[in-house]
Amino acid sequence: MRTINKKLILNTTPDQIYSALLDPQLHTKITGSTATISDKQGDIFSTFDGWADGENLELIKDKRIVQSWRVQDEGWPAEHFSKIIFELTETPEGTELSFNHTEIPEEAVGDYEQGWEDYYWTPLQEMFNS
Numbered sequence: 491m492r493t494i495n496k497k498l499i500l501n502t503t504p505d506q507i508y509s510a511l512l513d514p515q516l517h518t519k520i521t522g523s524t525a526t527i528s529d530k531q532g533d534i535f536s537t538f539d540g541w542a543d544g545e546n547l548e549l550i551k552d553k554r555i556v557q558s559w560r561v562q563d564e565g566w567p568a569e570h571f572s573k574i575i576f577e578l579t580e581t582p583e584g585t586e587l588s589f590n591h592t593e594i595p596e597e598a599v600g601d602y603e604q605g606w607e608d609y610y611w612t613p614l615q616e617m618f619n620s
Contacts, residue, residue, distance in 0.1 A: 492599040494591040498611055502618040504552040504578035504585045510614065511555060511576060512546075520613045538609075544571060553578055565597050584618070 500507060508529075510516040517525035517537065527535035529549060536543040541562050548556035558571040572593040579586045594602055 491592070492594045492596055494589070494594065494599065494603050494606060496587075496589040496606065496611065498587050498615065499581065499583045499585070500587055500614055500618040501584040504580055506618065507576075507578055507585055507587060507614070508552045508555070510617065512549075520617065521609045522613075544574075547573075559591070563598065566595055570595070587614070 510520060512527055512529040514525050514527050517527050521537060523538045524540075525535070525537040527533075527537065528546070529551075531546050531549045533546050534543065535546065535557070542559060544558040544560060546555070546557055548554065555574075555576040557574050559574050560566065560569075560571045570593070572591060574592075575588075575590045577588040577590075579588070589606070591602065591606070
């Protein structure tokens with residue numbers, strides 16, 4: 491199993507990023523595909539028109555999001571859940587978003603590094619740093 495780590499600075503508040511990741515309309519806008527998600531701990535979510543799903547394991551408003559995560563993809567074991575953690579820290583430049591995605595099947599890690607870049611980091615930077 492592998493891990494993906496990423497840090498980026500976004501020119502906005504932690505509240506705006508937290509909302510963008512957990513509000514279904516904003517999440518859909520970021521990724522370009524339907525998300526059913528909430529800001530309630532324990533709730534089940536799906537993104538990318540049902541291709542990925544999981545559960546909100548821990549939510550600390552405007553600071554931390556921990557979710558289980560799995561995808562409907564060849565090479566991803568059907569019952570296997572990985573874990574993602576978003577941590578938000580206010581800085582003089584805006585907000586530092588620290589991301590950690592663990593328990594990724596070895597053969598899938600390259601695709602998911604690029605997927606996070608294409609469907610989250612680039613759109614979030616366009617949304618908040620433009």
